[in-house]
Amino acid sequence: MTLADLYQSDGCTISFELFPPKTDEGIDLLCQNVERLLRFQPQYFTCTYGAGGSSQRATLEVLKRVKEITQLPVASHLTCVGSTVDQLCDYLQKATEMGVDYIVALRGDPPKGTDQFEQTSGGLQYANELVELIGKKFPDLGVAVAGYPEVHQEAPDAKTDMDNLKRKVDAGADIVITQLFYDNADFYRFRDDCQKAGIDIPIVPGVLPVTNFKQAQRIAGMCKAAIPANLEAAMTAVESAEDQFHVGVEHARQQTIDLMANGVPGIHYYVLNKSDAAAELLDGLSIQGPVS
Known part of the structure; x- marks a missing residue:
């Protein structure tokens, strides 16, 4: 079953994103949480890596463990940052040998302390070039690319951002996974704009269940995701950590219910290696993904 095929059913395909822990204890805890998340019948897991590729090897080890535990497809993030084409191909070869099924192909963020991406000598400058490379050298790998409902922070306007996304799709992407957002109206507007631009592959919303207001503010600042007034009011109206968690x-649960009611092909959850929030928001919801 290809990556795109996972989104061809009438149900809502669920996937979860992880990141590589820094300690053996963290990896053990991650694996425990992955086992808990299996009850929601995810179709695959993804794993990021640190800035500039600092934890690429750990990413592959995490994905190997996750695949052993779940017997599900797994996807590795891959960016253009700090890598030559040969190094990218070397990573893709290792990923393939370790059983990685899909790649989340990204340009990558500028190095810490800078606000401008710099192309590595002998490397790639844009995500669409990475998608093309994967399709040419590793055609059996499914490819997801990123979309930005509230516009990428480096894009001068929404049209330029959409043109960039169209290039990635035309280069051979199978699906688009969006950056997190807190207001579903932003996603629906983005989805409509994708349709107008001739993008006809699955557009998968990315959802992060925030568990405290400081976290929401920090992530919103990093991703330029606006916090709706009702969410801010609700989170600041309570004081305890437990109450903020539930708010x-x-x-995120209401986002999920509304997204499902509006026909999204799937939802990608940024779970931050934990399972409590995802378990609470998904508990009792009727989610039926494709039959493998």
């Missing part, structure tokens, strides 16, 4: 999770 944030309930907001």
